[in-house]
Amino acid sequence: MTPTWAKAPDFADQPARQAAVRAQTTVDKQHYLDEGLTPLRCQACQAGVLVRKSSQHQTSVQWTERPDTHCPVFAQLSAHGARPGRPESCPSLEKSIKWAVDEGVLEVPE
Secondary structure: OOOOOOOOOOOOOOHHHHHHHHHHHHHHHHHHHOOOOEEEEOOOOOOEEEEEEOOOOOEEEEEOOOHHHOOHHHHHHHHOOOOOOOOOOOHHHHHHHHHHHHOOOOOOOO
16 A cells, blocks of 8 residues: 555544544634634624634634624625625724724734
8 A cells, every 4th residue: 555645644543643633623722713702792783793813913803693684885896796704894884893902802912
């Protein structure tokens, strides 16, 4: 059998290590996708999002519902056939996030 190249080893011959990698992957997914998210509502349209600031210049936003159901920016794009979720943000939501940072609702790691 000729070995095939893989980006990462699968540890098929090491079940304990394979289980440890799977467990750590679950922890990593929770850390990077769920932890540190703060619920926030846009002050203009009341759209609900989850927000995390990883730095002063990096913001992660997860919509808790379809953006075009509340946000007029996303609704207008959706009405014109654009995919939901585009653009990545809107000025009102960005202003609400800035307010949350300024008021201490959202922490920005140093």
